[in-house]
Amino acid sequence: MQPPIVIVDEGEGPIVATAIHDGHHLREQCAALTGLDDAARFREEDPFTARIASLVPTRLIATRSRFEVDLNRPREKAVYTCPEDAWGLACWREPPPPELIDGSLAVYDEFYAVLERVLRERERKYGKFVVLDIHSYNHCRDGAGLAAPSEENPEVNLGTESIDRARWGGLVDRFSADLAAAGKLDVRENVKFKGGAMSRWINARFPTTGCSLALEFKKTFMDEWTGVPDDARIAALSRAVAATLPGLAESLKA
Template sequence: MHKFSIPDIISNIKAEKTFEAVSADYSFTIKIDNYAPYICGAVHDGHQFRKSLWENCLHTAYDRWYEEDPCTKEMVQSHPIVIAGRDSRFEYDLNRAPETAIYEDAWGKNLWKSPLTSQEREESLAKHDNFYKVVHALIQKIETLYGKTIVFDMHSYNWKRWDREVPTWNLGTSNIDNDRFGSLASAWSKRLETMNLPNGIKSTSKINDTFQGNGYFLKYITQNFKNTLVLATEIAKVYCDEYEGTLYPEVVRSVEVQLKELIPLQLKEFQDNIT
C-alpha cells in the first residue's frame, strides 16, 4: 500500500486510476480496484490514537476499543471500492460534524484530564476535513460515471449493554429519502436476515431499532448527492466478546463471505429500481 497526499488521491480519482493508498498522515485508507457503482465505508474501524494525546486521555485502550467498530473494514475488504478510517473516534469522530467531532466526554465519562489546545484540535480536525474532501471527490466521480451510487456504511454496536433483545443487524434510515429509497432499505434488511452465521448466532434484522442513522457520513453524502443511497448498516458485536476484547475471526470471515454475495444482489435491485 502506497502513501499518497490528499491532492494525489483526489487526482487519481478524477483520472479514474485504480490504486490502493494510505493517506500521507496515515489517518485513512482507500482502495479502488475498479470504478464500480457502489462504495463500502468503515469510518469507525480505526484504533490509532495520536501519541501526543496519550497522557492527557482518561480512557484506556480497551475503553476506546469497546466503543469503536473493529473489523468493519475487514467485513467489506473484498469489494472494489473501500474507504476506512484508521484513527480512533476518540481522537476525532468521522461520523460527527466537525464542530462536534472532538469529544469532551464519551459515554458519560470525561475524556481529557485537561482541555485540548487549539493546535491539538486543529490537527485532528484537519484529518476529518481531508477525509471528507476525498469522500466528496469519490462520490462525485461514481455519480458522474453511473448517475447514481449506493454506499454501504458499515458499523457495529455493543449489544450486551442493552436491557432488551436487540437485532443482529440494524439499519438506520431516518435521514435517507424514504419515499424514494425506503423499499430498498427494507430489502437490504431482509437480505441480512438470510445470513447463516457460525456458533449458532441468529441473524435478525430491524430498521431504526437501536440506532436511526444520524451519522455525519450518511448525512454529508445524502445532503450533497441526491442520487446516492447510504445504507447505515450496523452489526451487533456478535463477532467478538465486547467485555473481554476477544475477536471471533470465524464470524468475521463468515460475514465477509456472505456480504460478497448479498451486496451485489442489493446493488442490482438498486440499479433496476432507481432512475
C-alpha cells in the same frame, strides 16, 4: 510515522463500503493527553468492521480512533471535550487545547474531502451509487456475558432516517431482506440507531444519485470486554454483506 488518515481501495462497481470507526490510532498530541487506556478506547471503537467490509470492492477504512476525531458526528461535535460526549468517559486528563482540536478537525476535513472525491467518481462512472456505512455496537454494557434484550437490540440495525424513502425505499427493502437471508440475521430499521452524520451528509449531498445505509452490527462477532474476535463469525458477516451486492446493483438500475 503516522498512518494515512484513511485507507482507500477503489475497485469496480457502484457500491462503496466504509468503516470509519475501525481505527485505533491516536496522533502523538492526542496520545499524550488521553485519559483512557487502550482497552477502554477499543471497547467503544468498532474493531473488525473493516473485515466485515472486506469483500466490497471499493472501501474506505479510517485509521484514526474516534477518540481523536469522530467522523460520524457533525463537525462542531467531532472532538469529544467532556464525558457527556463519550458515554461518560473522561477522555482527557485535562481539557484539550485549541490547537489539538484544530488538528483533529483538519483530519475530519481531509477524510470528507477524500470521501467526496471517491463518491463523485462513482457518480461520474456509474450514475448512482450505494454506501454501506458499517459500524458495530455494544450490547453487554452491564458486564461480560450480560447481554441486553434482543427485542431492542437487533443483530443488525439499519439506520435509514436520512434516506428519501420515495426514491430509495425499494433498494432499502431489498438490501434488508437479502442481508437477513444471507446471514440468517435479525435485521431491523431504526431500532437502536437512525444513522449518523456521515450517512446524513452523503444522503443530503447526493440526494438523487447516492444512498447511504448506516449498518450497526451487534458485537456478537467478538467479546466486547476482552476484545477477542470470533474470526468465523466475522467471515460469515463479510460473506453476508457480499451477498447483498448483486441486489444493490439491480436496485440501482431500476
